Amino acid sequence: MKKFTTVEGVVAPIDRANVDTDMIIPKQFLKSIKRSGFGPFLFDEQRYLDVGEPGMDCSDRPLNPDFPLNFPRYQGAEILLARDNFGCGSSREHAPWAIEDSGFRVLIAPSFADIFFNNCFKNALLPIVLKEYIVDLLFEEMYQEEGYSLTVDLARQVVVRPNGEEVLFEIDEFRKHCLVNGLDDIGLTLQDADAIREFEQSWQQRSPWLFNAGP
């Protein structure tokens, strides 16, 4: 996994609450057996005027001129600013894959759905929860200023506004450690293989019916 340190990037908006993962990446793209290549289909139904299918070349598809991610001012954005309960619904990790593949590194919202939030950390994406009035303020500033950028410093856990003001954010120590060092969870957990084996033996003694191979 890529290491995450500091991101200074343009901010792009998804200005509605309860954005679900079906919207972030529609089901037809879930048929891929790969982890990459989802970026062009991010928000497919909102982004294009035609119906997207897997494997399509998106470069000549008709873009929806009203969808913010298509606005020239938001091209190359690395920070996605969103509303409450972002990423609700399906557990599909294809949603953070598509967001990451589109060049985003940070998401900021007043709240995220649990599974989506968790999935982000597995993909070098940093979801930041900020108080609603701060998110409101960021939306306001972003709409006012073309090229509006924020700096996100994970080590110091701050979002720096263009005027230099810093907003602190919370993050679990373990998740921060993994992001900063680009660590693979599985490798870390396997360092505890002895503890897992020990638990398993004791659990099997207490609950032998769970270790029956089947009928």
Place this chain on the structure above:
Amino acid sequence: MAGKTLYDKLWDAHVVKQRKDGTALIYIDRQLVHEVTSPQAFEGLRIAGRKLWRADANLATPDHNVPSLKSERDGGVAGIVEDVSRIQVETLDDNCDEFGVTEFEINDIRQGIVHVVGPEQGATLPGMTVVCGDSHTATHGALGALAHGIGTSEVEHAMATQCLIQKKMKNMLIRVDGTLRPGITPKDVILAIIGKIGTAGGTGHAIEFGGSVFRDMSIEGRMTVCNMAIEAGALVGMVAVDQTTLDYVEGRPYAPKAELWAQAVNYWRTLRSDDDASFDTIVEVDAETIVPQVTWGNSPEMVAAIDGVVPSPETTSDPAKRAAIERALEYMGLTGGMAITDIQLDCVFIGSCTNSRIEDLRAAAAVVKGKTKAASVKRALVVPGSGLVKAQAEREGLDKIFVDAGLEWREPSCSMCLAMNSDKLGDGEHCASTSNRNFEGRQGFGGRTHLVSPEMAAAAAIAGHFVDVRDVMGL
């Protein structure tokens, strides 16, 4: 010391290692695997040269992509017309062979929707931790298991380590006391709850459904309720173990037998919240107030009573809510203030991990028996949740009742719940659906989904618009 909740007990029993930062390594007893969220996990294992920690803890079946049409289904995997769908199902078969995972393949009678198959086989049991790369995994909480959906990275993590790194959630109790009025179903109960607490109401919580209504409910009904915990924002929904649970589990193929059964039952009987357990959040709903529910918008919380109306944006002063209503009305092609019973339907879908079990099919069949589908309803699909449910329904003659009424009897699959096979809504079509999500485009590009119970979907198929099933059934 205060007592423990059911969630506390299940969590404590599975802690391998508590870390200083508040996370814990949690042991996973069962992982269910399907074709959509597993290929990248198997690929990750392959690239890293890792094996499954415990192959026998995994059980696989294809469900999202498999065709529901018998003619297409008869050709097995090779017969799946769409290339990308076929490749995904083939990939699951190959991966299960390579990694030694038991799989119920496409035309095995045990194949079906993972969340129907697990309990049906006794492969998900009370007291287990159950995960699957699917957000509706909370379904298995109906048996008193700790079950939730995960993303593909965690699928791979659980395969490789038999554990997940987790942080304990808060405890929420949703208590529904009293007696449901005649004709009110588990689906109405959960939709009414979501309408009350909202789609983020349970975020960060494990929900336990308690109270007399759930005690009196069948396991199938409890599964319908727990299935939609995620639509209330919660990863986990659970019901305490009682005699109904034990009666459901006993004798199932993967369930313990003889002495092991007796030993298991002793433990399972402890799987209830202690009387003095404390919850972070308690929500109470009066059973008597629940009537048949119909969603009108693009979030499961956008729900109304069958005798109600589609809301107008003016009814709220909150600008965000008003914008959400306006947007939903536009997408759904509805007008604020119109009666729910005036919503005309193009399609009916009875199926999905929420409502495709034998009890659901019996209930729907009882409504359509001897009647005929409205001509204006272009399609009405009945899709059983597994091969075994289908066989049981056919033994009871339910298939004939549906077909005689003009509904189509299909093969087990996720089907039109998320339209990954060829069952899709057309642009602008309204569908009465027994599934769990009414998001924009969920059932097909431009499709308009209304979530209802199997009984309400069946009644709508006959009437061509929503009707109160209690009137139809003389209740």
